[in-house]
Amino acid sequence: MTRRELFKMIGMAAGGAAMYQAMSTLGYAAESPFKGPIDLSGAPKGASVLILGSGVAGMTAAYELRNAGYKVQILEYNNRPGGRNWSIRGGDSYTELGGYTQHCEFDKGLYINPGPWRIPYHHRGLLHYCKILGVPIEAFFQINYNAYLHSSKAFGGKPQRYREIKADYQGHVAELLSKATRQHSLDDAISKEDAEKLLESLRSWGALDKDFKYGKNLTSSERRGYEKDPGGGLTAVPIPSQPMGLSDVLDSGLWQGIPSGDNYDMQTALFQPVGGMGRIGEAFGRELGSVIRYNSKVTKIEQSERGVTATYVDTATGATHSASADWCLCTIPLPVLAQIPMNVGQKMAAAISAVPYASAIKVGLQFKRRFWEEDDHIYGGISYTDLPITNIGYPNCDYHSPGKGVLLGAYIWGLNAMEFTAMTPPERVMKAVEYGSQIHPQYKQEFDNGVAVAWHRSPFTMGCYGMWSSDARAKHYEDLCRIDGRIALAGEHASYLGGWQEGGVTSALDAIGRIHQRAVAQGSKA
Amino acid sequence: MKTRLALTLALAALSLGLSGLARADDSLFTSKEGIEHADGASIYTHICQGCHMPGGLGAIGAGHYPKLAGDPKLSSWQYAAFTVLNGRNGMPPFGLPPDQVWETRTVHLSDEQVADVVNYIRTHFGNNDGEAITAAQVKALPHPSAPPAQD
Secondary structure, three states, X not given: OOHHHHHHHHHHHXXXXXXXXXXXXXXXXXXOOOOOOOOOOOOOOOOEEEEEOOEXXXXXXXXXXXXXXXXXXXXXXXXXXXXXXXXXXXOOEEEXXXXXXXXXXXXXXXXXXXXXXXXXXXXXXXXXXXXXXXXXXXXXXXXXXXXXXXXXXXXXXXXXXXXXXXXXXXXXXXXXXXXXXXXXXOOOOOOHXXXXXXXXXXXXXXXXXXXXXXXXXXXXXXXXXXXXXXXXXXXXXXXXXXXXXXXXXXXXXXXXXHHHHOOHHHOOOEEEEOOOOHHHHHHHHHHHHHHEEOOEEEEEEEEOOOOEEEEEEEOOOOOEEEXXXXXXXEOOOHHHHOOOOEOOOHHHHHHHOOOOEOOXXXXXXXXXXXXXHHOOOOOOEEEEEOOOOOEEEEOXXXXXXXXXXXXXXXXXXXXXXXXXXXXXXXXXXXXXXHHHOOOOOHHHHHEEEEEEEEHHHOOOOOOOOEOOOHHHHHHHXXXXXXXXXXXXXXXXXXXXOOOOHHHHHHHHHHHHHHHHHHHHHHHHHO | OHHHHHHHHHHHHHHHHHOOOOXXXXXXXXXXXXXXXXXXXXXXXXXXXXXXXXXXXXXXXXXXXXXXXXXXXXXXXXXXXXXXXXXXXXXXXXXXXXXXXXXXXXXXXXXXXXXXXXXXXXXXOOOOOOOOOOHHHHHOOOOOOOOOOOO
């Protein structure tokens, strides 16, 4: 079976999310190539680089180039650093395309990350900058065994605990496979010795009893949970719980949620910055200070044999200015860049126009109390559902705090994301509350306020991230990444880590390494 | 907040009502199956207006989404249908075969639906561009190509 056929099969069986996970598992989502701090020694005296965009890629480049002795300036469209590295907090306002303005009314200290929200342990580039910028990190839970897997079409719409679905699926599969082994159905495939080892491993993996059965007993309850937990004193005796039948588990489709922490990008440990993902962009912004010129909308990029000039409009005053340097690192997202006149060759121009941007939605919901902890005993992690909201993400911090709390009430891709984008922000919030209340009935009573970010309505990206098809990547990726004269591109779109901040970091380091080589080769004449 | 939310919703409903547009309802929200029977009006209000905005007004930020109301490019149905099928400058393609949309997380529209939404755009927002097109005309246009097999 070809890789594509395999993906297709998984896609039809389990939908896009599973497909993406499978692609990651099979090596499509590569490990970060970050190998430690970049060496840019020997920068020519007076050499300069103009950077367009103060997202993670642009600021990584600015930080390193400045430290290496280059004269650096960043032009940024927004009035803040970070780009998609962003947290919305109480008191913040956000105006999306179309002019809808939201005023976030979260309590002090509460936030939502509309963009990236987790950092795998192997994204060593981003973690390196967290460390040197003094941004503290804490654990992010991808898997919470007590969170829910929910299908509106199974178990009467009642959400099931992850641990129950996982234990029961695994237990029944182990029982079936051990039965086949003991009936000698696998004799052609494995030796007698291996069959015995396999049986022992299945008993352990599936929590089977001495007869290789998965049933209602203390062994299975140690995996799936008890009807009555063990305790102390006279009421101490545990009561085992009743596993679901195999066909109930299979029919529900909830097994699709089991591997959500198994692919490389989602494996423990994952992290989040304390106080919100936006802390990274804010720290970079403080570090770079006046290097960044905010409210600067680039309208033209022109290179000559001697250097690069960007024309930009100050969005606060309406005045037109220009900035020039020997080299330009452009991190502007492709849907925006494709509309900016820029004299590069046909190959890079074609690559810039070849990548559609994903539709994605995140909704942050503030509730009057942390009922998911108080009532449902869910501390961090994610519940998955077949409803359009797809996810409910619980805060991985401030456990047991007595005040209000903020959930990620929706995280959506594809058709449903497009449909949510087409709504007004208050409609999106209302829909997220309506759907989420099917999983947590407390929603209706406890809902306080919310914000909704639709990435295709983001004025500074016009989409979530670059969705390379394998066809487009084969045709255009290298042309996108190659330096054209004095202009190089960077950002997650110029990486194999699409949608991840690590793609921004590593593409920036790769591009400035190549700019540096050229600058050194040309010497101070640059 | 609740008062403000209610007020905003009322205003949103009012403004949509005034411009004579269908309000997004729940008909497509349950599953992917729902899209297959969507007509041009429904596709516009549930998908296209996410970027091109209610009333085809477009929007301007760091870049822009073209304003469809009064867009002279719509006089070419081929341009409009080709763009829906293949995307343009970051706009997702809607003409990929159903089994290939996962790769770019986009959505498949049939040739009939593409014709229908193009007809809708060309006869709304004050536009009055030529005769209605058919699925057969859309079928004759280039569609996005299948990605090569990977081993």
